Amino acid sequence: MRKRILELLRENGQKLVSGEDISRKLNITRTAVWKHVQALKNEGYEIESLQKRGYILRRIPDRLFPQEIASCLKTKWLGRDICYKEKVDSTNNFAKKLANEGCRDGLLVVAEEQEAGKGRLSRGWISPYAKGIWFSVVLKPPFLPQEASKCTLLAAVAVAKAVNDIKGVKAAIKWPNDIILNGRKLVGILTEMNAEFGHINYVVIGIGINTCASRDDYPPEVRDLAVSVADAAKESFLRVELLAAVLKNMEELYELSVAHGFSAVFDEWRKYSCILGQKVKVIAPDRTYLGTAVDIDSDGLLLVKTNNGHLEKVVAGDVSIRPATASKGMYQ
């Protein structure tokens, strides 16, 4: 009911909506209308009540409430089921739990704060309250398990496109999926897969976008490595709108990939990449070497021409751009 009242207020923009109108349209008493409006105010909605004339929605709170996400979402199925958490250990962990219980394809888990956000290779991810978009989606793709890593590149492209649509933001993708702005880490992505022989049960893609966390939100050792969208943006933006844009891009790229393969994703990835053509240091599980990143192959793996002329395929581990100042991963 609260959601429907909000919709009515939203539809009417800065026009007054009378309590009587709401009560008639939703078939509830005027006292009920009043109670719901109070509850919305408690959630942070600024709703002006003009005695005997009605209500105006002045401002929505900067929260990732499902009704707010839904109100700007333009996808068909991705993010249509939303699980909102004020606080969670990790949205990926929660999403995996729901996936194990059989949630629908495209479920979105979003939190204002993660108490134990996760990065790749058991690293942590700092996720302060309402200072970023910390979310995970559950996908049940028809791809083979060996193709799951391509979903990681797809997610990176979806996010890069969305943040670069904000005026002033020029972010780029490091391989495989960190997103870098002014040499610092803006976005982290952690893709986890649950699969059996020849079949993916589900993929959980966790994305953390730092929208407005500042230096003080980070411990001293990573302060200089972090950057937020707000640091570069030359226009204001709402977190829910940015989230909706990411999901829209992701759904489009995903449907394209299911129908025609990943080549379009790879082309976009190349466009947003900040690593191709750069000198890199590769820390593979078994050894470390230097070279130049030349391309990604048809599996989405990075190809590095080593300093002694070999072409190496990076299938695991970490890649950093040399000199280090060109790109600093947040936890490297």
Next chain:
Amino acid sequence: MRKRILELLRENGQKLVSGEDISRKLNITRTAVWKHVQALKNEGYEIESLQKRGYILRRIPDRLFPQEIASCLKTKWLGRDICYKEKVDSTNNFAKKLANEGCRDGLLVVAEEQEAGKGRLSRGWISPYAKGIWFSVVLKPPFLPQEASKCTLLAAVAVAKAVNDIKGVKAAIKWPNDIILNGRKLVGILTEMNAEFGHINYVVIGIGINTCASRDDYPPEVRDLAVSVADAAKESFLRVELLAAVLKNMEELYELSVAHGFSAVFDEWRKYSCILGQKVKVIAPDRTYLGTAVDIDSDGLLLVKTNNGHLEKVVAGDVSIRPATASKGMYQ
């Protein structure tokens, strides 16, 4: 304490062990000894008590108790942590839960009965009480995610070797990992993986060996497809001993593969295979075709020469041997 009393009795074979001896060696009262012996009897141990002379362990119960598994286990680390369940929904599900909570590499989950045993591709697996060995192991391999499917072949070889060591049993592996005896399904294996980009978090290998379930233990529609070890065995065997043999084989093959790659596993797999050289029907996710199974490739994928001369790689789906009587999968 109960475990230590059992050890003492076991060490002494058919020799009497006096209550006084036990009480002195374990530093407990004779009443405590008596109470523990009663508890063991309640668990199904046949322990003869001879007035004033002592105890003899006459027979151990046909249960997969951790102490019984441990007493015949010859592995270094695999199966050294044991989680025993009288009844569980699925040992794979339980093992995944423990893996998510950070269990050690090599954990064994074993159950007398599974109420919702799982097979590949969301099929069920019937697991009646004490009529089979229903178990899962958690591995944390250093392999890449794309190599996880090879663990499935490894498990199939480990089981095939162990059951074929029982006199009278001539079982063979169908691709990828069903084990067939007299054209019927003896063993099912379900490998599940949890991975992120370039890194396996864990693999759970679930194995169901039908040791003595009979036709009546299965619903009518699958009765003719099932077979038990006891159906073919020309000698008696204990479930714990067969389980210990599987784990020993698995640990050896695993260590070999970590050190030198999977080629030895593939060679053994070829030796036990009943599919190579056979006419097969391949039900791939996108189409169905006929051909002859010719080999497995270096990724462990089945190579099938189709009837019109193409060489196809089977990366997912199902393969059945034609004519159907040559090999029937339990749920095909």
